[in-house]
Amino acid sequence: MEGNQVKLEGRGITAARGFKGSGISCGLKNGKKDLAVIYSEPEARAAGVFTRNLVCAAPVKQCQANLANPIRLIVINSGNANACTGEQGRRDTWAMAEKSASGAGLDPSQVMVSSTGVIGVPLPMPKINTGIGTALENLNAGEQADLDVAKAIMTTDTRIKQSAYRCTTPMGDFHLGGVAKGSGMICPNMATMLAFLTTDVKIERSLLQELFTGAVNRSFNVITVDGDTSTNDTALILANGAQRQVEITENSDLLGAFKDVLERVCRELAYMIVEDGEGLTKVITLHIKGARDEESAHILSRSVLNSPLVKTAFYGEDANWGRILAALGYAGVDIDPEKVDIFIGPYQVAENGGSVPFDEKEMKKVLQERDISVLVNLKQGPAGLTAWGTDMSHEYISINSDYRS
Amino acid sequence: MEGNQVKLEGRGITAARGFKGSGISCGLKNGKKDLAVIYSEPEARAAGVFTRNLVCAAPVKQCQANLANPIRLIVINSGNANACTGEQGRRDTWAMAEKSASGAGLDPSQVMVSSTGVIGVPLPMPKINTGIGTALENLNAGEQADLDVAKAIMTTDTRIKQSAYRCTTPMGDFHLGGVAKGSGMICPNMATMLAFLTTDVKIERSLLQELFTGAVNRSFNVITVDGDTSTNDTALILANGAQRQVEITENSDLLGAFKDVLERVCRELAYMIVEDGEGLTKVITLHIKGARDEESAHILSRSVLNSPLVKTAFYGEDANWGRILAALGYAGVDIDPEKVDIFIGPYQVAENGGSVPFDEKEMKKVLQERDISVLVNLKQGPAGLTAWGTDMSHEYISINSDYRS
Numbered sequence: 001m002e003g004n005q006v007k008l009e010g011r012g013i014t015a016a017r018g019f020k021g022s023g024i025s026c027g028l029k030n031g032k033k034d035l036a037v038i039y040s041e042p043e044a045r046a047a048g049v050f051t052r053n054l055v056c057a058a059p060v061k062q063c064q065a066n067l068a069n070p071i072r073l074i075v076i077n078s079g080n081a082n083a084c085t086g087e088q089g090r091r092d093t094w095a096m097a098e099k100s101a102s103g104a105g106l107d108p109s110q111v112m113v114s115s116t117g118v119i120g121v122p123l124p125m126p127k128i129n130t131g132i133g134t135a136l137e138n139l140n141a142g143e144q145a146d147l148d149v150a151k152a153i154m155t156t157d158t159r160i161k162q163s164a165y166r167c168t169t170p171m172g173d174f175h176l177g178g179v180a181k182g183s184g185m186i187c188p189n190m191a192t193m194l195a196f197l198t199t200d201v202k203i204e205r206s207l208l209q210e211l212f213t214g215a216v217n218r219s220f221n222v223i224t225v226d227g228d229t230s231t232n233d234t235a236l237i238l239a240n241g242a243q244r245q246v247e248i249t250e251n252s253d254l255l256g257a258f259k260d261v262l263e264r265v266c267r268e269l270a271y272m273i274v275e276d277g278e279g280l281t282k283v284i285t286l287h288i289k290g291a292r293d294e295e296s297a298h299i300l301s302r303s304v305l306n307s308p309l310v311k312t313a314f315y316g317e318d319a320n321w322g323r324i325l326a327a328l329g330y331a332g333v334d335i336d337p338e339k340v341d342i343f344i345g346p347y348q349v350a351e352n353g354g355s356v357p358f359d360e361k362e363m364k365k366v367l368q369e370r371d372i373s374v375l376v377n378l379k380q381g382p383a384g385l386t387a388w389g390t391d392m393s394h395e396y397i398s399i400n401s402d403y404r405s
Numbered sequence: 406m407e408g409n410q411v412k413l414e415g416r417g418i419t420a421a422r423g424f425k426g427s428g429i430s431c432g433l434k435n436g437k438k439d440l441a442v443i444y445s446e447p448e449a450r451a452a453g454v455f456t457r458n459l460v461c462a463a464p465v466k467q468c469q470a471n472l473a474n475p476i477r478l479i480v481i482n483s484g485n486a487n488a489c490t491g492e493q494g495r496r497d498t499w500a501m502a503e504k505s506a507s508g509a510g511l512d513p514s515q516v517m518v519s520s521t522g523v524i525g526v527p528l529p530m531p532k533i534n535t536g537i538g539t540a541l542e543n544l545n546a547g548e549q550a551d552l553d554v555a556k557a558i559m560t561t562d563t564r565i566k567q568s569a570y571r572c573t574t575p576m577g578d579f580h581l582g583g584v585a586k587g588s589g590m591i592c593p594n595m596a597t598m599l600a601f602l603t604t605d606v607k608i609e610r611s612l613l614q615e616l617f618t619g620a621v622n623r624s625f626n627v628i629t630v631d632g633d634t635s636t637n638d639t640a641l642i643l644a645n646g647a648q649r650q651v652e653i654t655e656n657s658d659l660l661g662a663f664k665d666v667l668e669r670v671c672r673e674l675a676y677m678i679v680e681d682g683e684g685l686t687k688v689i690t691l692h693i694k695g696a697r698d699e700e701s702a703h704i705l706s707r708s709v710l711n712s713p714l715v716k717t718a719f720y721g722e723d724a725n726w727g728r729i730l731a732a733l734g735y736a737g738v739d740i741d742p743e744k745v746d747i748f749i750g751p752y753q754v755a756e757n758g759g760s761v762p763f764d765e766k767e768m769k770k771v772l773q774e775r776d777i778s779v780l781v782n783l784k785q786g787p788a789g790l791t792a793w794g795t796d797m798s799h800e801y802i803s804i805n806s807d808y809r810s
Contacts, residue, residue: 055734055742055758084727086743086759119727120760231731308713308797309805316806322489322524326636329460337460338491353460354491355525392713394799400714401721 004168005261008177012146012162015177016200018042018242021145022138023152026131028079028117028124035131036076036152038196039104039139043070044238046112047209049216051233057083058093059113060232066097068205071238072110074196075100075135076153077128078181080117081192083231092123099129103136114234116155116181116192146179153181153194156399161272163265169254174201174246176261178237180269183276192232195220195269201258202241203248211259212237219266222301222387223274237262274388279395282314283371288385290378296333297385303331304376305389315391317367319358321349328376335378343375409573410666413582417551417567420582421605423447423647426550427543428557431536433484433522433529440536441481441557443601444509444544448475449643451517452614454621456638462488463498464518465639471502473610476643477515479601480505480540481558482533483586485522486597488636497528504534508541519639521560521586521597551584558586558599561804566677568670574659579606579651581666583642585674588681597637600625600674606663607646608653616664617642624671627706627792628679642667679793684800687719688776693790695783701738702790708736709781710794720796722772724763726754733781740783748780 014021018041028034048067050060059082075096082089093113101108115123139145150160164177182193197212216235248258274283286305291297304310307327313320321342329337342350345366347358366372419426423446433439453472455465464487480501487494498518506513520528544550555565569582587598602617621640653663679688691710696702709715712732718725726747734742747755750771752763771777 053731053734054740055730084730084742084755084758084760086757119731120755231727231734308801312802312805315802318806322636325460325489326458326524329458329636335459337489350489350525352491353489355489392802394802396713397717397720397797397799397802400717401723 006166008164008166010143010146011164012177013038013149013179013196013198014141014145015164016175016198016240016242018200018240019198020139020141021149022135022140023148023150024131024134024138026134027127028077033148033152034077034079035128035135036149037100037132037135037139038074038149038198038238040072040198040238040240042240042242043072043110044240045203045205045208046071047205047212047237049213049235051230053231055084055231057081057115057232058085058089059115060234062093062097063112063114063234063236066109066112069109071112072106073100073104074112074114074236074238075132076114076194077131078116078153078155080115080121080123081119081232082115082123084120085122088122092125095125096128096132099132100136103133112236114194116153116194116232119231150179153179155181155192156278157181157183157276159272159276161269161276163268165261165265167257167261169246169257171254172243172245174243174258175199176265178265178269180273182273183278192230193220193273194232195235197237197265199237199239200242201239201246201248202244203239207248207250208237208239211262215259215263215266218263219270222298222385223270223389271388274390277390278399279393279397280390281370281393282391284314284389284391285371285373286387286389287373287375288378288387289375290380291383291385292381293383294385297383299333300328300331300335300376301385301387303327305387308392311390311392314367314372315393317364319344319349319363319367324374324376325350325353335380339379341377341379345373411571413569413571415548415551416569417582418443418554418584418601418603419546419550420569421580421603421645421647423605423645424603425544425546426554427540427545428553428555429536429539429543431539432532433482438553438557439482439484440533440540441554442505442537442540442544443479443554443603443643445477445603445643445645447645447647448477448515449645450608450610450613451476451641451643452610452617453639453641454618456635458636460489460636462486462520462637463490463494464520465637467498467502468517468519468639468641471514471517474514476517477511478505478509479517479519479641479643480537481519481599482536483521483558483560485520485526485528486524486637487520487528489525490527493527497530500530501533501537504537505541508538517641519599521558521599521637524636555584558584560586560597561683562586562588562681564677564681566674566681568673570666570670572662572666574651574662576659577648577650579648579663580604581670583670583674585678587678588683597635598625598678599637600640602642602670604642604644605647606644606651606653607649608644612653612655613642613644616667620664620668620671623668624675627703627790628675628794676793679795682795683804684798685795686775686798687796689719689794689796690776690778691792691794692778692780693783693792694780695785696788696790697786698788699790702788704738705733705736705740705781706790706792708732710792713797716795716797719772719777720798722769724749724754724768724772729779729781730755730758740785744784746782746784750778
């Protein structure tokens, strides 16, 4: 059963019981909010998914090291990624955890640290330390706290990104909310996708990790703006059991409802990141059907959505299915090009790898929309996937060729 | 010994003895030259390297099928790639071989066919057939024939691309020349890199293939404009033994000289393709040093040179080494980011994965040049590689977002 799900408009990271947050300015981003804290009153189980880039920033390693601990606090700064900062970067990350722990009366092992912003510049620790104090004094729950956290983690984002649901079940209500940042990998050196989720269900850590990994694979991992993987990408979820009567287990009737809400929030946040993609004029929703397995559907979708030629064709409102087919062909997955069908919007443009005549005028209407859907049917097997990408515009080049300064 | 190598200015595909060529217009490209023939008087050994894209055009398959045969003729059309054209495409390719063979008094098995241009449109065979007749009537050797072939294989190229050398050895002279086209994968649907080389040495097919594969790996395979692999990419070499006293064998004293000239012509042609890249403002020469092996150096170089963020940073004349390091990190090769040194021009910008202060003014001068060299030292092993790429500009987006029509 799916439970009765209600979207909590205007809510995000503190929608679940027992969580508080705050977002303040400590001077990293010219007076804009740049430091956030997410706090759980009960000890929370944590699960996380991190960048696979070997160039991985110190805060990512700190989160990984503490992932199995009972967690009470996440501290996040924007404006500086603390990446490529060597030994000094490691010391600064651990100092952030210690400062936050002592301010909140916790052990440093109960704190996770996250950073996003410019690469290769040491953190200005005096500012950070003062900011942590201020943030801990301003902890709160509610719409304003949600908004403050959402703003404080932004870098080149043009919009805040949050989502939350309440789900009513026979065992009681539970809540799940989240906040994210990211819009490509990003203008002057600003990097990274970050996502933080909170929920008040009771759940074992290993099950939480399994469910979160699955949800991330079908949401944050199917979006691509430019194919570059950041040094700091982090998605974390905390489950604090504040609604202790709502327990999620492998065999629980509530498992389906929890999975559903979790995936929904992840997908909504992921879509918001794509939609805020750097210099995009169009969002491409790519449905892969008939693949051998989900893994190969995944590789194929990335190959198509990362192809500069496919992306520029959509920018030019050109139904250039040959570029889509070519990108499928070089993805490194065994497909039969002479079986591939391609649809753009409702219109078929290729059948069995060859061209299908279509009405150019009707197609023009489809391609002028901001949201364009593409269906690729490989006719090889039962697996499928829906992924999102963007076009590539003049604006993308402008944003990313700006000087670092 | 290297022999005495002389560059033959203004020469290309017919510089080697026993070869003739012609390039004419048959009406595929609005009156421009669009059909070329390369003819060898003696039977020639052939070697080839082809696209690894599974979406692979009929002419590529025809070349592969005939590769082991004694070859007398290559026929090439531009303006239409005969790709994604299904059964009709296959029939048309074989018909081109037959028409050429009957016109030249050969067997179709002695002919190779190559096509480049728009995808998904059937070849206009009456025009092609007439063109083949005209081309065969106009076979010639010399500067004009070289130029005609070079022009007839162009699509969006803005410059002709050819190179040839004479090498004097104690056994006599030999010649090696070549012609290429390509400038990214390309405005409205125009695809493909093509390269054709001819030489008059005597050599076994298997050795020729081995040497050619090596030379292609260190030339055409280290260039990248946008990372998209075409459906028609083809590099072919014919060795006709017209200078029969110059025999190249595994143990021959001449092996080094031949390898050297072969690689030199391949690299010159490859560089010309990069330099003619779509909408480029800069050519990036990337030296990878200290890699475990050549394969991993190759993967790392492609990851860096295909990164839209690296490419746009160079367009913006930004010494953004963090993006270079990040692209190394997600390449899928096991490296230690905290060992990596990076130089841009003569200036070090990163040491052991951390930043090194540099003079912004001096760096600005380096980045304003059209040719920029980047050195990455992984300090992991003995292998290295030099690869070429380009920046990514507003012009690239404009070219590639044009309508197909």
